[in-house]
Amino acid sequence: MAEEMMNNKQIILKQYVEGYPKESDMEFKNSIIKLNVQEGSNVVILKNLYLSCDPYMRNRMSKLEGSYIQSFTPGYPITGYGVSKVLKSGDSNFQEGDLVWGMTGWEEHTSIVTTTQSMFKIDHDKDVPLSYYTGILGMPGVTAYAGFNEVCSPKKGETVFVSAASGAVGQLVGQFAKMLGCYVVGSAGNKQKVDMLKTKFGFDEAFNYKEEQDLDAALKRYFPDGIDIYFENVGGKMLDAVLVNMKLHGRIAVCGMISQYNLDKTEGVHNLFCLIAKRIRMEGFLVFDYYHLYPKYLEMIIPQIKAGNIVYVEDIAEGFESAPSALVGLFSGLNVGKQVVMISCE
Structure with missing residues (x-):
């Protein structure tokens, strides 16, 4: 041949x-x-x-x-x-x-x-x-689905914060949280993305983290009673601010830390004692461990896309x-x- x-x-x-x-x-x-x-x-x-x-x-x-x-x-x-x-x-x-x-x-x-x-x-x-x-029908979709539902164990009515919320994963986590009946806030890096979070993805609130001089104060503004669930995509100063604003028994799913990827020396996180004081569960995860859920995920997500319930x-x-x-x-x-x-x- x-x-x-x-x-x-x-x-x-x-x-x-x-x-x-x-x-x-x-x-x-x-x-x-x-x-x-x-x-x-x-x-x-x-x-x-x-x-x-x-x-x-x-x-x-x-x-x-x-x-x-x-x-x-x-x-x-x-x-x-x-x-x-x-x-x-x-x-x-x-x-x-x-x-x-x-x-x-x-x-x-x-x-x-x-x-x-x-x-x-x-x-x-x-x-x-x-x-x-x-x-949405590939790796980022399974990441959002498994990270939110399996790692965070969400309940209706809880408060959810998503960083890098307009990205491939964050935009889905916010919509999954809203479908469950949660209060959802996202952060992004410019006005266009912030507007999109509220008008297109249905987040309750959103803010431009680059315009906030004090991230701790910003989170207290949107979560006066604290955060139940944080979907972590950023790390560094954002994670530090979130830790002091978490509720007792809050959950943090660590998906990524994009703020640290280009640094020669990664930033330290100073508020880790909050994990003990507030009994917070913070768990990193990899999508590979959840691919067995892919058929179940497709059964859920494709009808939602076609019905216009998920964008x-x-x-x-x-x-x-x-x-x-x-x-x-x-x-x-x-x-x-x-x-x-x-x-x-x-």
Whole structure:
């Protein structure tokens, strides 16, 4: 059998990153990908359609020790979540033409071994955008669902605070909390995002953390009786202020700490004694531990989307060449909603 080859444009990490990432930390590379796969090999060749830009990717651009995930390798393509179409398959569970989401390379085409990847087949409903599988119907959706419902154990009528609330996960946590009958406040980094939290996502209140000289005072303004649940996406000074405003037996789900990712030395948190005094439960979590809930989550969320009860905002950058700037823009708040890169149509 003749060997099939195809040109393959890639985005590689040039070197490990210090401080804020720059587009120049990445570069485009032209390569060749082999399309032949052996039956039973579990090798699948993907044509990538959408790439997901997510905050955790910043950590992978540095040399990590003791982390839950490996660093990117300089000189090789960046990897992340994406939506793809199967071109060739040696795995009987995936057929040519199948749509999938999961880990893939930042390249036009990717060869993966399915036994070592998280890859989910998409039963695509044409009434729902395919790009949603990078967000509300993919990893961020499961993160919001599991982090809020499983880690926070919410109850109707409780008070909920969400930081980075307009992002891929935060916008969903707020809406899930409102569906349950909670009082919800979110923070974001500009007026447009703050307005969107209240008018589009239905948050009860929202504030621009950049305009607040005293975060403790801001939280007391919106939560005069304290916070039952904090969904943590920011860390640092925000976490410190939240701790002193938590209620007795409050719960904090630690999803991310984006304020710390670009610092050479992370900020200390000074109010941790509140965990003892207020009997607060603070728990970090990883979405991988909750993927078994994915079918249950889809059964809940797709009807809610189609009924218009849940809305989702995406910021879609078009073209493969736009991917580095889209990723870098996450860390200065340039995106409005879930940042996605569309690199190919079906």
